Amino acid sequence: MSKSVEELIEDLNDQDEFVVEAAAGELEMMGEESVDALMSALSHRKKNIRLNAAKILGAVSNPKSIDALILTLRDNNKLVRREASTALSRMGQIAVDPLIEILDDEDWRVRGAAAWALGNLKDDAAIEPLEALLEDESGYVRAGALNAINSIKS
Known part of the structure; x- marks a missing residue:
């Protein structure tokens, strides 16, 4: 049984890097289907989820996410900001x-x-x-x- 988009997003904060990579890969493969949830995840309270959401949005490269990524340039964490900038450049x-x-x-x-x-x-x-x-x-x-x-x- 496959996981929901929301469950996969929570997995982006897992301690096990293989779980994170698997979740990221699955969310990326979902493409358009995961974009809205990933845009919401850009404001998640957990830094790793915000960071990975920005990274995946850059890989998916859906123009719909540009405004959300621009807002993420204001994140209080420099790694999240850098990932949002990289995503925008993609x-x-x-x-x-x-x-x-x-x-x-x-x-x-x-x-x-x-x-x-x-x-x-x-x-x-x-x-x-x-x-x-x-x-x-x-x-x-x-x-x-x-x-x-x-x-x-x-």
């Missing part, structure tokens, strides 16, 4: 405009994560908005912007 061109839109967010972590993700997407449309971040107060944001610009131009 979405391809459809994520470029939403990422550009948040480059002026008040939270430096969001600006920085968006810059790093845009560097992975390598879209020329991001260069000008990224150049504005080269004067940002945050070193993380400046580094992300510089890295992204160099990545796009190479």
